[in-house]
Amino acid sequence: MMTRRSALNLAAIAATTLLAALPAQAADTAPVARHVILLIGDGMNIEHEIAASQYLSGKPFSLSFHQLPYQGVQATWDVTTYERHGGRYDPQAIVPTLGYDPAKGGLLPYPLGPELDGARAYHLGAATDSASSATTWATGYKTDDGNISWLSGDPDRGGNRRDDGSLKTIAERLREARGFAIGVVSTVPFTHATPAAFVAHDKSRKHYTAIGSEILQRTRPDVVIGGGHPGTSGRPDFGFIAETDYADLKSGRYAADTVFVERQAGTDGAQALQAAARRAAAEGKKLVGLYGKKQGGLFDWPEPQHRPGAPRIERATTENPSYAEATLAALQVLARNPRGFFLMAEQGDIDWANHNNDYRHMVSTVASLHDGVKAVVDFVDRPGDDISWDNTLLIITADHSNSYMRIGKALGAGELPEQRSDDCNLTRCYPGGEVSYGSGGHSNELTRIYARGQGTELLKAQEGSWYPGTRIVDNTQLFHVMMQAAGVPVEPALKPVPVAAP
Template sequence: MQFKSLFALLSISYVLSSCISVNVKDNKVSSNFSETKKPKNIILLIGDGMGLSQVSAAIYYKNGKPNFERFTTIGLSKTSSSSDLVTDSAAGATVFSAGVKTYNGAIGVDNDTIPVETIVEKLSKEGFATGIISTSSIVHATPASFYAHVKRRSYYEEIATFAPNSGVDFFAGGGIKFFEKRKDGRNLLNEMKEKGYSVFTENLPTKPSLGKEIILMAEDGMPKMSEGRGNFLTDATKLALEKLSKNENGFFLMVEGSQIDWGGHANDADYLIEELLDFDKTIGAALDFAEENGETLVLVTADHETGGFTLAADGSDYNKLKSTFSTPGHSGTMVPVFARGPGENYFNGIYENTAIYHKMKMLLDK
């Protein structure tokens, strides 16, 4: 009896160990993190205000297959801040950049307004190349949370003062007035040049500069897609990837589709959907790069959902969709997390939004 029991136990152990080794090889499940293939680079795309209904809009309104459908790993993120059940973009982005729950309005600081090192700052010190792209101004809540530390998101001019010494290799978005037309008289674009940045305010360059660069294409936020913004978000992302991928140590790039949120706040379905489809196109560019590169993890998520957006049947006509909103503000619903590339298996499941930072940090730790 003892021999039979021992044999059975050894047989089970062998089967389990065989299953684990196969799963590690397939990069699906790992019993030991050190055995999982790690990415060299991470592209984090944030669809501000993008919930599941917003993602669904890409399925119904895009001509062709949306890039969201190219992902095979999908999780859900809980979005509450430390101060409120419903987060704002500042606290919602600070969890991605610094890994801490904080109060609504906080930019790169904790509950006690103490600055917390961001993933961009950490990686820059370790020799990674870093980039920040947004269709808002680069001092707006989401991009600001990756390089600045202020008590209130509305301190735009103070946020801008962090840019020259941020270590960020590539900035692209709007916000010229916060750098040039300031109450204190400082010209931060000149200061950026003194720090080795190439400055562009007229056109998006076709080739990356040799050194750091800042591209500001609007006085404040970028124009809407309906106002002729064109392919800025996709082209800026491609330009950043061409530049940052030259760094042998790896890179981290954050790309924000800011105005999905603005369409939600306005309860304007056409605005929201146009911005969402532009964001989906940019996701496609990131995935194309990652598939060719082979060492890049692409993550797509949101800080929160905006508008209580719903795609409902139009009355009794179940073949016609009607876009509706339940609020001009944010909602507390969970948001999706899409992952593709080395380490993607760590983004399955339901978890707090802070986990996204800690998973990224764990994967990039050398």
């Protein structure tokens, strides 16, 4: 068996060869990104990326984001994980290895680096949730499982926003400091953890309707597109949006400054959303798009087909837009602001598929993220406007890993393993052994970061600052990279204590 020290030495070599480094920008050039775009594959690890890539092309690293010039790795732990590992969390004296220990988990996620002895038990012992992880990107603070841009410990005083325990988000900061337009997109309810952390504040991610009311009535982003529709038939489900908020959107209470579009039976969701985005952009209005399944919740998942040599993913319904279509609609509205914009767009269904150990829907939802990234790159590349890579920062990452999936046998393009259910409960659904699962929950594995554009050199500068001798970036550092790239640097609120290089 490989020892931790020898494995770390091999992984250190792999880190220098598998992860491309960017050339340093001249020290006297301050990056100014007027467009900051953060795309999230919720619950996605590198094995999921490889599986989707194999299905689409027969190759392991052919997704759109695999082609971006910056590629790195990220630690995702939160305060709950830190304390379960035996630490007493003090934001002014953080011991990073109590959150993620490279000697136990590796310098790189498997299979980019070796799987260390005992790594599985370590990774599955404690891991962040989406709310606390998104809070790190949104605010630069670590917090507890379930918190939405709120201080650890759920205090009623403190923080940096209203002295009530809440934390100011990057969307709020960039709107105040730079006049940015702000938007959130998700394929899960817009009141769920990841989108909520950027435009709301709460001690519990489960307060869906209160979070929705804060977003729609107080934060009022320029764009909100997501799931959580109460339903197009039968008894409405108001679990994700308050009935009064939905009634106000339907009645036109916000019509003076908002275009509202929703899922409707028999209506093409992409066409309706695109028309609404054109109108909002032309009239200088906000855009709210509310979609989901026929009875609330998520977007309907794309359906991959087993077609060896000829991959094909079909739409489950045309009543919802795709992730790419929703993201492009948001960009169309946000781009009208000459001062700039911030967009967070989440492919949240990856996480749900992984909780079910559902390989085929994991493949189709990661492929959906691939399509969305390609659409965003094409949007920035299009001629005739002032949006370019000189003034745009694009980051793609995952908030945490999920399911501890491992590929047993590489499949070719268009191939799917025999799968006996969409709710698989570890390996019982996969008799061929092509894939195995270690969990139906989150893990503490490193996730990948991909980036392009103005400010990517800032990511390179953060590598190893919490973990000397590695290229690991802490997730709170993405907040500071985005803020600095936009020309609004923020003094870090967290202070790690020095740790020895491996």
